[in-house]
Structure formats: structure tokens, C-alpha cells
Amino acid sequence: MYRRIKGTGGNPLRREADRTRTRMHAAFALTCLLAVIAGAALGRAAWTDGRRAAEDTARHRHTVTATTVGGTTYRAGDRPSGPPFTVATATWSYPAHRTHTAPVRVPAATRSGDTIRVWVDDDGRAADAPPDQAHIALNAAAAGAGALTGIVLVGGALVTVRLRIVDARSARAWASEWAGIEPLWSGRPRPGPGAGDD
Structure with a gap:
């Protein structure tokens, strides 16, 4: 109780798999934030380059x-x-x-x-x-959206793979622990040599 009030120590029911899941969700949230920033930066760069190219083209049209x-x-x-x-x-x-x-x-x-x-x-x-403003804006939006989508999809795929690995390990650990606890909890004799012998 003292540790809970003071905030020291960890939750004894919280396993390493739970902490890894929390880290993966936080990493995905950070990936989404970075994707928004990268998409906005790339869209702005595409807008600037497109306008510059359009102005250069317009001088020769x-x-x-x-x-x-x-x-x-x-x-x-x-x-x-x-x-x-x-x-x-x-x-x-x-x-x-x-x-x-x-x-x-x-x-x-x-x-x-x-x-x-x-x-x-x-x-x-x-x-x-020469390209008009709408065409330039559409290209810039497509570049930004493409970058955002690509980063989110790659980040999401990596997080999903990692979470599946964590889930598989967690399931194996639970099965192993349950195999040791279940006979004691249920009162059923453990399987093995001599089990059920009269």
C-alpha cells in the first residue's frame, strides 16, 4: 500500500509484455506525429518548387x-x-x-x-x-499526403509485427505458467510418471 501511495515500484500484475505494448503504442503515436510533420514539410517544399518551376515556365510561354x-x-x-x-x-x-x-x-x-x-x-x-495555382496545390497536397501515408503504413506495419511477436511470446509464457499452476489450483493430479497409479 505504501509503495502504491508513494508511486514507488511497479504494478506486480504488469508484465514485460504489457510494458512493451505500451511502448509500441507510444512509438506508433510518435510515428504518426512525425508523419504529419514530414508530410507538411514535403508538401510545402513541393508547393515552393512547383511555384518556382511554374514561374520559370511562364517566362518562356x-x-x-x-x-x-x-x-x-x-x-x-x-x-x-x-x-x-x-x-x-x-x-x-x-x-x-x-x-x-x-x-x-x-x-x-x-x-x-x-x-x-x-x-x-x-x-x-x-x-x-504553365501550371496554374490549383495544379501546383494539387501536386503539393499529393506529395504531402503520400509521405504521410507511407510513413504511417510502414510504422504501423512494424508496430503490428512487433506486437504479434510480443503476443505470441506472452501466450507461450502464460501457457507454460498455467501448466505449472493449474493442477495445484484445480486439485487435479499432475501428468507424469506414476500419475493416476493406484
Whole structure:
């Protein structure tokens, strides 16, 4: 009673397996905290790098007015799962003395002779638009969430494996101890040589 009041000594019913389980749960909680910090840091870094790259790309992208010179056709998406999109051959001048003709993405209702806005690079070739803020934010969120998820899954798997090992050892220890205690507790004779002999 004195030890309980003073807080000295440990709980005699608390085994090493119980202490290990507590440590593993604490380690998993710490892993989750570190995962949040790492995910936030990686997401922020991806946001910063994405914005810097977008600004650099935007310095070398220009919009020009182009005129379509042919009908529209469908083209397969950039990715296997991407939807098809509409393209039409168009012509434009950029720089002012250079004329370019190439297929570009256009709205589905575009007809020959319509004017459209086209993104081009410094040489006047058709190019992708610089990434917008939403695209950068989505990439940053995906990077942060991926890091967080990966760390939590790996930490959770390691803790789960360790807890299963602890549980297996604890079950074997309980079975061994029970084998020695149960005959005394139940009054049943212990198995062995001479047990049950009359």
C-alpha cells in the first residue's frame, strides 16, 4: 500500500509484455506525429518548387492568336486513362516574322477559320500552358499526403509485427505458467510418471 501511495515500484500484475505494448503504442503515436510533420514539410517544399518551376515556365510561354485551317479530329489522351481531346490544324505567327502551322487542342465546336488562343514557347512552337495555382496545390497536397501515408503504413506495419511477436511470446509464457499452476489450483493430479497409479 505504501509503495502504491508513494508511486514507488511497479504494478506486480504488469508484465514485460504489457510494458512493451505500451511502448509500441507510444512509438506508433510518435510515428504518426512525425508523419504529419514530414508530410507538411514535403508538401510545402513541393508547393515552393512547383511555384518556382511554374514561374520559370511562364517566362518562356506566350499566348498568340491562331487561325484554324482544317477540321477537328479526336486524339487519344496523354495518359492511357486520359479522355480523348479535340485537335485542329492552326496557323499563327510568333515571333512576328515566323509563321507556324501545327495541330493544337481546340474546343469541340471549333470550325475551320475560327480564331483561338494558343500557348507557344520562345521559338513560337505550340507548348503547354504553365501550371496554374490549383495544379501546383494539387501536386503539393499529393506529395504531402503520400509521405504521410507511407510513413504511417510502414510504422504501423512494424508496430503490428512487433506486437504479434510480443503476443505470441506472452501466450507461450502464460501457457507454460498455467501448466505449472493449474493442477495445484484445480486439485487435479499432475501428468507424469506414476500419475493416476493406484
